Amino acid sequence: MAFPLRTATTTAAAAAAVTNRRRRILRILFIGIIFSAAVLINARNAPYDIDGLKESLIESLLLLSNNATKTTTSQQKKHYLYCHLSEQQINEKNKHFLCDGWNESNRLIQVGQSHVHEPEVIWVASDFKDIAPLVKTSMQIRLKRHGKNFVNNNPDDIDPEWKIFIYDVSDNGIGNGWFWYVNKTIAPMVGCKRINFLTRTAQSGRSMMKWVNEARSGKIVSMVSAMAKPLNFTNIFEIEKLNPACASIQRLSFHVREDIKHAIDDFMEKRDSSSSRGSDLSRTIAHLLRPVDVRTFWNEKVCNTRCSFRNYVSKSVSQMSLKYPEMKVNTDVVGFIRGKGRRRVHPDYIRGMLETKIIVLAQRDKWEDHFRLDEALLSGALVMQDPTTYLPHMLIDGVNFVVYHNISDLESKILYYLNPMNEKERIEIGQRGREIAVNQHRIWHQAERVLLNDMMYHNEYGLYNKPWIDGAYSPSV
Helix, strand or coil: CCCCCCCHHHHHHHHHHHHHHHHHHHHHHHHHHHHHHHHHHHHHHCHHHHHHHHHHHHHHHHHHHHHHCCCCHHHCCCEEEEEECCHHHHHCCCCCCCHHHHCCCCCEEECCHHHCCCCCCEEEECCHHHHHHHHHHHHHHHHHHCCCCCCCCCHHHCCCCCCEEEEECCCCCCCHHHHHHHHHHHHHHHCCCCEEEEECCCEECCCHHHHHHHHHCCCCCCCHHHCCEECCHHHHHHHCCCCHHHCCEEECCCCCCHHHHHHHHHHHHHHCCCCCCCHHHHHHHHCCCCCEEEECCCCCCCCCCCCHHHHHHHHHHHHHHHHCCCCCEECCCCCCCHHHHHHCCCHHHHHHHHCEEEEECCCCCCCCCCHHHHHHHHCCCEEEECCCCCCCCCCCECCCEEECCCHHHHHHHHHHHHCHHHHHHHHHHHHHHHHHHHHHCCHHHHHHHHHCCCHHHCCCCCCCCCCCECCECCCCC
16 A cells, blocks of 8 residues: 655645644633633632632533543644664563554554655664664655755754654663664764653652651651652753753653453443443443442552552551441452563452442552552542542543542542531542543543644644753643
């Protein structure tokens, strides 16, 4: 199949689509501003209900944000994507963490190696050394196509729409060696403006074991002191004496596991063949009768390495049943664990989540982020988790999930949301959490945010390439 190149007609159509989309977004933003003004006026007239008005505003703005992203497939520009696999990755038949899921995107079309040298193809790779020779070859082909030579031209000016994304999804994150190699080897061949790093680890210094030791001594301490701090990538480039123009770094995060979502959908269909899909299904799931009050799906029998905090939280939740005998608490591990649990879905795990009102999560001692968050959100239960340096996209504490800051805070919030007077609020938070997971946290949603630099998601290339103030910088989500 021939690779569809851009023509004057398609360019004009794309420009018109962009203009129409911008007009829709501006109309939505205008409505949001008017609504915000009305809320503020009402707040002045009824100061006793500011919290309720604020929550209504947050919900409405979230709805506006969701509507702003709803453009038909025919109106969206298609982008071509090349996912590079090293020979080792191909031989070992490793699943490509990002590329396999990105096939589901309606806006990203994957192409083979025969088309990688076209002007606007986006490249994605995890092995930066393996891709270097192909990068060099591609630039030579592009220069020849434009009738230019490397000596007299700025490489950034050649096919500026050609973007290269180098990603890492490990717990340890991108090391300084990545930056140095790309800066010294790849950047001189193709320029810096097109190079982007994607990393799941944009923070360091998390030490929850220290917090557990303090908590065990009887102190009621906040988790802030033991939390991770944002990595100062700008400072890293200065220390390594690297070109700061190559410091475009964006955050990745774990995403919805499609096998978990499908398992929940199948469970609901078998339970009731008339179950609908989409937002109606989310409402149905959130309103399920849930006989178990609180669950952790984790206990100290499962792990003794870098999970002191997770074990401590699980034990604390378990002990609540001694203080409140009427509370139905379960900390049993259900289904598969470790590697097998990441590759397969056990029906008992799905059933357990759907039968639980509140799912309490805890991250590892040294690492942030885990698949468990979106798994729990998909279940429609109210999800509670410890603080994280950067909240996942569009998650808001108290709106679509709940953050606890110490064990006392966790206990009080569990009691609050189990109070029958607050049942409606608990169910609504669970429903909104599931809707965010389904509509914003699929792997292709993240791909479109980071690869297409979509303004609707308030993202930008060069996320960390900005001055840091007092060693701290809080980027947009």
